[in-house]
Amino acid sequence: MESASVPLPHGAGGHAADSHHHGPPEANQSSRIDRQTLGILLFIVSEVMLFGAFFASYFFLRVVVNPTAWPPKPFELPVGVAGMNTAILVSSSFTIHYALEAIRKGNKQGMKLGLVLTWLLGLTFLFVQINEYVHIGFSARLDSFGSIFYSLTGLHGAHVFAGLMLLTFATIRAFRGHFDKDAEKHLGVEVPGIYWHFVDIMWIIVFATVYIL
Amino acid sequence: MTYNEGAVFKWVLIVGIAAATVIGLTLLTRPLVGALWGLVLVIAGSVYGIRWTRDWWRRTRDRPGGPDHTP
Amino acid sequence: MVAAFQRPGWYRAALGAVIAAALGFGLVVVLREISGLSAFQSEQTGYPQVIVPLIMAPFGFLLGIGCFDYWLRWAFGLPTIPEDHSSHGAHSWKDYFKVNTDHKVIGIQYICTTFVFFFIGGLAAMLIRAELAQPGTQIVGAGTFNSLFSVHAALMIFLFVIPVFAGIANYVLPLMIGAPDMAFPRLNALSFWMLPIAGLLFLGSFLAPGGAFDAGWTGYAPLSTGAPLGQSFFNLGVQFAGASSIATALNFLVTIITMRAPGMTFWRMPLLVWANLSTSLLVVAATPFIAGAQFMVFFDRILHTNFFQFGAGGDVISYQHIFWFYSHPAVYIMILPGFGIISEVISTHARKPIFGYRLMALALIGIIVLSYSVWAHHMFVAGMFSWLRVPMMLTTLLIAVPTGIKIFSWLGTLYFGKIHTKSTAMLFALAFIVTFTIGGISGVMLGMVPFDIHVSDTYFIVAHIHFVLFGGSVFTIFAGIYHWFPKMTGRMYDEKLGRVHFWGTLIGTWGTFIPMHWIGMDGMPRRVADYAAQFGNWNLLISCFAFMLGAVQLVFLYNMIVSWRFGPKAEANPWRANSIEWLVSSPPPIYNFDEIPRVVGGPYEFGIPGAQHAIMAGEGAEVPTGEPSVVGT
Numbered sequence: 018m019e020s021a022s023v024p025l026p027h028g029a030g031g032h033a034a035d036s037h038h039h040g041p042p043e044a045n046q047s048s049r050i051d052r053q054t055l056g057i058l059l060f061i062v063s064e065v066m067l068f069g070a071f072f073a074s075y076f077f078l079r080v081v082v083n084p085t086a087w088p089p090k091p092f093e094l095p096v097g098v099a100g101m102n103t104a105i106l107v108s109s110s111f112t113i114h115y116a117l118e119a120i121r122k123g124n125k126q127g128m129k130l131g132l133v134l135t136w137l138l139g140l141t142f143l144f145v146q147i148n149e150y151v152h153i154g155f156s157a158r159l160d161s162f163g164s165i166f167y168s169l170t171g172l173h174g175a176h177v178f179a180g181l182m183l184l185t186f187a188t189i190r191a192f193r194g195h196f197d198k199d200a201e202k203h204l205g206v207e208v209p210g211i212y213w214h215f216v217d218i219m220w221i222i223v224f225a226t227v228y229i230l
Numbered sequence: 231m232t233y234n235e236g237a238v239f240k241w242v243l244i245v246g247i248a249a250a251t252v253i254g255l256t257l258l259t260r261p262l263v264g265a266l267w268g269l270v271l272v273i274a275g276s277v278y279g280i281r282w283t284r285d286w287w288r289r290t291r292d293r294p295g296g297p298d299h300t301p
Numbered sequence: 302m303v304a305a306f307q308r309p310g311w312y313r314a315a316l317g318a319v320i321a322a323a324l325g326f327g328l329v330v331v332l333r334e335i336s337g338l339s340a341f342q343s344e345q346t347g348y349p350q351v352i353v354p355l356i357m358a359p360f361g362f363l364l365g366i367g368c369f370d371y372w373l374r375w376a377f378g379l380p381t382i383p384e385d386h387s388s389h390g391a392h393s394w395k396d397y398f399k400v401n402t403d404h405k406v407i408g409i410q411y412i413c414t415t416f417v418f419f420f421i422g423g424l425a426a427m428l429i430r431a432e433l434a435q436p437g438t439q440i441v442g443a444g445t446f447n448s449l450f451s452v453h454a455a456l457m458i459f460l461f462v463i464p465v466f467a468g469i470a471n472y473v474l475p476l477m478i479g480a481p482d483m484a485f486p487r488l489n490a491l492s493f494w495m496l497p498i499a500g501l502l503f504l505g506s507f508l509a510p511g512g513a514f515d516a517g518w519t520g521y522a523p524l525s526t527g528a529p530l531g532q533s534f535f536n537l538g539v540q541f542a543g544a545s546s547i548a549t550a551l552n553f554l555v556t557i558i559t560m561r562a563p564g565m566t567f568w569r570m571p572l573l574v575w576a577n578l579s580t581s582l583l584v585v586a587a588t589p590f591i592a593g594a595q596f597m598v599f600f601d602r603i604l605h606t607n608f609f610q611f612g613a614g615g616d617v618i619s620y621q622h623i624f625w626f627y628s629h630p631a632v633y634i635m636i637l638p639g640f641g642i643i644s645e646v647i648s649t650h651a652r653k654p655i656f657g658y659r660l661m662a663l664a665l666i667g668i669i670v671l672s673y674s675v676w677a678h679h680m681f682v683a684g685m686f687s688w689l690r691v692p693m694m695l696t697t698l699l700i701a702v703p704t705g706i707k708i709f710s711w712l713g714t715l716y717f718g719k720i721h722t723k724s725t726a727m728l729f730a731l732a733f734i735v736t737f738t739i740g741g742i743s744g745v746m747l748g749m750v751p752f753d754i755h756v757s758d759t760y761f762i763v764a765h766i767h768f769v770l771f772g773g774s775v776f777t778i779f780a781g782i783y784h785w786f787p788k789m790t791g792r793m794y795d796e797k798l799g800r801v802h803f804w805g806t807l808i809g810t811w812g813t814f815i816p817m818h819w820i821g822m823d824g825m826p827r828r829v830a831d832y833a834a835q836f837g838n839w840n841l842l843i844s845c846f847a848f849m850l851g852a853v854q855l856v857f858l859y860n861m862i863v864s865w866r867f868g869p870k871a872e873a874n875p876w877r878a879n880s881i882e883w884l885v886s887s888p889p890p891i892y893n894f895d896e897i898p899r900v901v902g903g904p905y906e907f908g909i910p911g912a913q914h915a916i917m918a919g920e921g922a923e924v925p926t927g928e929p930s931v932v933g934t
Contacts (some may be wrong), residue, residue, distance in 0.1 A: 024331045040386055041481035041892035047561040050233045055559060058233070059551045070593025070623050074608060077619035084257040107246060114239045124916045141807045161614035162607035166595070186376035193378035200234070209449045219248045225268070229249050229253045230261045290567065 037185045045219050051201065057208045064176070068219055069075075071169050074225065078161040088162050096228050102145045103224045109138035110217040113184075113210045120206060123198035125191070126204065132188045135213065137182045146174055166227060173216070173223050180216045183209035310399060321361025332859035348530050351509070355537060357748045359498045367400040368428025368491045389486070389889040400494065402486035404475050405889060407493050407787060409467025412782070414493075415461050418500050420854070422456035425449045434844035435757040436834045444828035448531070452503055454518035455535060458635070459542040460500045462774050466638035467492075467549045469781045472578045472789055474553065474883035476889060477571050479562025479898045484555035492548035494841035495926035498645040499542035506534035517828060519628070522609035522620040526601040536599040543588045543595075546634075550584035553577050562881070562915070569914075571880045571904040572661055576641025581631045583637070583672065590627035594620060600763035618685050633672045635770060636737075637665060639777030641705055643730050646780050647711050649878040651718030652725035654905040657710045664703035671700040681750050682757045692748050697748035703739065708738055719908075724876060725799030730779035732807050736776060740768030743818065749754075758828070763820025766921040767814045771777065778855070779806070786861070787875050792868030798860040802853055807848025813843050879914040880904045894918070 026079045079087055088094060115132025150167075157167040190196065196203040215229070234259050256264030305312045330340040341350055363369065367388075375381050390396070390403045397410055429449050432440045443447065473485055483489045502545055506513040511529025514520070525532050557578050561570070570578075598620070608614035609620050633763040636791055648655045655661060677685060678692040681688045722728050743765040747753050756762065779802075786794050816839050821827075825836045832840070874883040882889070896918030906912035 038383070041389075042478050042894050042896050044482075044560045045563050046559060047563075047565065048559045050559065052555050053560050055555050056232050056485060056551060059554055059585055061549070065590050066586050067589035067593055070590045070626075071597075073252045073623055073626070074593070074597060074616075077616045077622070080613060081619070082614055082616045099558050107242070110239065110242045114235065117235045117239075121643050124424055131458070140650075157347055159602070161607045161610075161616070164600065164608050164615075167606075168600065168606070186378075190378040195378055207235050211238045214235070214238040217242055219247045221245055225252050225256075229256050230265050230268070 018070075037053050038163055039048045053204050054211065055128055059087070061212070062168065064215065065219075068172065071165070071207050071230060072226065075169060077166050077181060080160065084160070084162070088155075088166070089196070092159070093155075093165075094228050098145065098149055099224060099228050102142055102149075103147070103220065105138055106142045106217050106220050109135045109142070110214055112138060117203075117210050120196055120199075120203045125194075125196070128196065128203075129188075130189055132184065134190055136181065136184050139184065139213075143174065143177055143181070146170065146177075168222055169227055171227065173220055176216050176219065180209065180213050181182050183212055196215055199216050199224075309364070309365070309370055311398070315361050317363075317365025317772070318358045318362035318909050319361070321364075322354035322358040324361075325351055325357035329353045330535050339804070342822075343894075345535070346527065346530070348510075349535070349603065352533055352537075352603055354386045355502070355534070355717075359495075359541065362498065363494055368487075368494055371487055371785050384565070390484075390682065396703045400490045402482070402490055404471050404486065404489060405789075405893075407470050407489050407804035408470075408472025409465055409495050411471055411496070411647040412693075412789075413670060414497055414500070415465040415468060416814070416858075418456045419462035420858070421504065422453050422461060423851055425456070427848065429453060430585050430844040430847040432830055433840050434778065435841065436832055436837050440499060441830070444512060444515065447517075447828070448507070449514035450828060451515050451517050451535075452506070452513050452791040455503050455514075455768075455847075456500065456630075457521050458518055459539060460496065460503065462635045462770065462778070463542070463546055464496055464549075465579075465778055466580070466635075467546065467553075468641070469640060469778070469785065471549070471551065473882055474574060474577055475556060475560070476885065476893055477574055477880050478560065479555060479563055479881050479894070479900065480556055480560035481893050482896070483552050484560060488548050488843070489552050490656070492545040492552070495541045495545035495548075497730065499538040499545065502534045502538035502541065506531035506538075509534060518593070520598060520622060520623075522598055522601065523611070523617055525598050526609055527606050533599065533602060536595045537603070539595045540592055545591050545803035546584050548595070550581035551586075553581040555851055557581075562900050563916075568659065568662075569900055569903055570662075571641075572644035572655060572658070573638070573641035575662045575665055576637045576639075576644070579669045580634050580637045583648050584633050587630035587634070587673070588886045589626045590623055591631070594623040594627070597623075604766035607661045607699030610867070612719075618680070618683060621683055622677070622685070622870065622898065626673070629676040629679065629905040630669070630672045632769070633668055635774050636777075637668065639733075639774050642781040642784070643711065643733055645878070646724075646726045646784050647714050648729040648905045648907065649731070649784075649876050650722070650724060651715050651720045652907045653714050653718040654903070654907060654909070655710065656713030656716070656832050656929070657706070657905065658905065660706055661710050664706040668700060671696060671703070674699055678748055678753070694748055694750050698745060701745050701748075704741055708734060708741075712922070723796070724783060725794075725796065725803050726780045726784035728800070728803045729776050732803070733773065733780065735805075736768060736772030736810065740765060740772055743768060757820055758826055759821040760825045760827055761816040763827045764817035764821055767810075770815070772773075776806075776810075779803075784876070785882075786864070788882060788887050788889070790868070791871055791886075792864055792866045793871045795860050796866055798856055802857045802860065805849060805853025805856065809853060812846030813850055816843050854862045879906065881915045884915060884917050 077205055078084075110179045112131050112134040114131075116135065119125075119127025119131055155163050157163045187206045190205055200207075252268045252271065253265050255267050306316055309312065320650040331344070333340050333349070342348065370882045371381060388400060388402050391401065391406045391409075397406060397413075401407060401410070428441060432438065432446055432449075438446075457892070467868065471483070471489065475481070503513075509530040512531055514535040516523075516525040516528050516530040516532060516535075519534065520535060525535075542685045559569070562732065572669075597606075601608050601610065601615075609613045609617050613618060644655055644661060648933065674696040675693060677689050680698045681690055681693075715731075720727075722731070743761070747762070747765060758804060783794065785797060788793075819837050820836050823836070825832055871887045873886050875887075876883070881900075884898065892915075898915045898917050902912055902914050904914050906914065
């Protein structure tokens with residue numbers, strides 16, 4: 018990608034090169050990756066480490082403390098419901114990918130469809146999760162198991178919520194006709210899309226660790 | 231190399247398949263086996279990550295760019 | 302008047318904070334009434350009616366002061382003007398009290414704010430020393446003493462050393478790499494405004510029932526999970542300070558990777574840029590761990606979860622593991638930017654290229670990689686797995702190697718250099734090398750398991766931490782402030798007062814902290830208000846030196862304030878340095894450059910005829926034209 022004209026949303030993207038411009042000069046683009054994408058990737062690194070802290074705690078509480086029953090009897094985790102929920106979230110990754118593929122080809126209707134589907138799937142996931150909490154029968158005060166179960170799934174739920182907010186903004190802007198075919202004109206969907214994939218990947222790992230192992 | 235949503239989507243598939251093998255192993259055998267297989271996968275992923283970082287650095291460090299760039 | 306509450310600013314910020322706090326309070330009362338609980342709960346750790354408003358008020362404040370205005374308009378698809386630079390740059394002193402997107406203004410905001418907390422934290426230190434001057438308790442009781450040293454450490458670490466480096470780099474780094482601003486100016490403003498919130502939470506804990514948090518800055522569980530309300534203030538404050546430093550680090554990384562001037566390869570970056578690159582990598586990847594640790598303590602306190610409750614399957618030691626997995630890298634977060642500053646100062650004032658430039662940069666990377674593998678050396682006596690001790694000892698000794706590389710590179714730079722000490726910055730840099738080396742060597746001593754067991758929780762630890770953190774980091778901060786003061790303010794500081802400050806600080810530091818090694822080895826325990834009478838004389842001496850050290854900082858304050866207002870005008874490049882920030886006027890133009898400079902050589906080529914680091918627009922025959930080239934990925 019040899020394009021020199023990657024617009025810099027905070028810089029002087031659209032400036033004509035006046036001899037006496039009043040804004041800042043356009044920054045040199047010293048890397049192929051644009052700022053927003055790099056920013057969200059680094060943010061994701063940070064988020065992974067936050068999950069890492071809670072996973073570290075999980076393994077301390079489960080492996081080092083080594084309680085007799087995990088989860089404590091007579092409780093059981095609803096693996097089936099959570100598995101279905103996993104399928105819902107994973108499919109939402111496909112729909113957001115569809116939305117991005119559509120806008121890359123300039124298909125705005127496809128993007129809107131993909132965004133709305135993703136949003137609905139994400140919301141469904143959250144509702145199923147809350148429903149699971151209501152019917153699960155134990156609270157975060159049930160030994161260390163309850164604490165770490167609610168923390169890991171709750172932390173992830175908070176990220177789903179944050180991702181949904183980002184998707185909401187992207188959807189609002191999509192319906193206001195803001196995005197277009199060029200790479201730099203749909204960063205507003207691309208960045209939430211990347212974040213949404215992260216939320217999805219993280220859930221796959223949380224699910225495999227907490228519910229299955 | 232491109233960095234966009236498509237590249238990350240690829241990783242959703244990779245992690246999804248890897249997790250599916252862990253889940254499958256766990257359900258077929260014992261959680262310990264699944265956990266060990268998961269550990270193997272994590273180590274493999276880390277090795278890949280370290281190698282990728284090293285390659286990235288090799289590609290990036292000495293390419294001056296700019297008007298004085300002589301390829 | 303109504304208009305004042307609609308504009309972003311302090312009126313709206315106060316209003317936002319009050320509304321958010323009231324909302325939080327109402328929420329707690331209503332929800333608890335519905336659930337049939339008494340609205341006000343005042344068991345020791347709980348107080349939801351205080352905690353929830355405390356979480357919400359900062360967001361109301363940030364919303365009110367205007368941190369989110371642009372983003373919210375953007376999010377809802379309203380028209381935004383990316384070209385609107387109305388909040389860029391300071392035209393009067395009032396602009397420093399507003400949300401500003403100019404990295405130079407934010408840098409000054411950072412530095413001034415952090416120095417306020419430095420002096421408050423210093424005041425706490427003076428009170429601590431006053432109490433410790435004599436055996437027995439005279440001035441403050443044991444409880445207040447515990448709060449004082451906890452708040453002192455928390456302020457100095459989270460509100461001074463870590464953010465002041467972010468402030469200095471904020472000002473200097475975009476100029477150094479030839480960028481017009483940081484990559485995300487609005488995020489930059491947000492990260493600054495989260496900082497005073499953290500500080501106010503730490504200080505506000507003095508008002509909480511039960512007093513300020515008193516479990517040390519480490520806040521070990523289960524001491525912290527059962528502590529009075531003030532501890533929750535600490536948990537929340539750390540979250541804000543942590544979020545602030547993560548956002549800034551992310552900003553630095555993106556700026557350094559994507560916004561370097563043409564020709565500025567990684568191997569041509571000044572070492573301050575390298576230092577901030579590596580520090581930011583540490584912050585992004587490590588700080589979430591302290592966030593996690595504080596979340597868990599917070600949940601144990603207010604939700605009665607069982608992360609650290611022994612009887613309920615919790616694991617007490619896991620707190621220390623998670624905490625130190627951040628906090629050991631954090632000591633490098635607190636020193637690596639200082640290494641960068643020292644490299645700039647030493648090379649400039651010794652008029653010599655940095656000795657082993659590439660190795661200096663690689664040593665930084667070596668330190669950040671190794672720093673993730675040494676955390677448990679803080680826990681040799683904590684009762685962790687005993688098999689972990691020796692590996693941690695070995696990695697700890699190993700990490701002294703890259704640090705040693707840096708020390709020897711500075712010495713190599715000084716060797717046969719044309720050293721001059723016209724600037725107080727250079728004095729501080731030279732003193733830093735000596736003091737930090739002593740602190741580093743006592744660190745190696747502490748890395749040895751047997752010795753560490755002997756001096757655990759004694760004043761030897763206090764001596765070590767202050768030698769590396771005060772004699773190390775704070776000396777580099779002073780060096781940096783003196784070095785870039787002319788650039789930041791456009792004025793020269795008073796060199797005579799600078800020297801008074803330097804010698805006072807140096808003698809004060811050594812006088813205060815050297816004897817602590819001895820009384821520590823004799824077994825005087827730290828973090829206790831009273832001590833055995835045999836240590837009385839030494840402590841009196843230490844306190845005297847500490848008061849001198851405190852007093853001489855007032856000279857610094859006076860010098861800075863008066864010189865900023867009345868000092869003689871500074872030239873663009875008073876130290877004849879090479880890097881780009883010295884090629885623009887002092888203070889730099891509002892948008893840094895008319896045109897992005899072009900980098901043609903290394904940053905430290907002193908004494909090499911004809912060598913140039915960068916060419917400003919209109920200087921050379923070729924002005925950079927056409928395609929800005931794309932470097933790497």
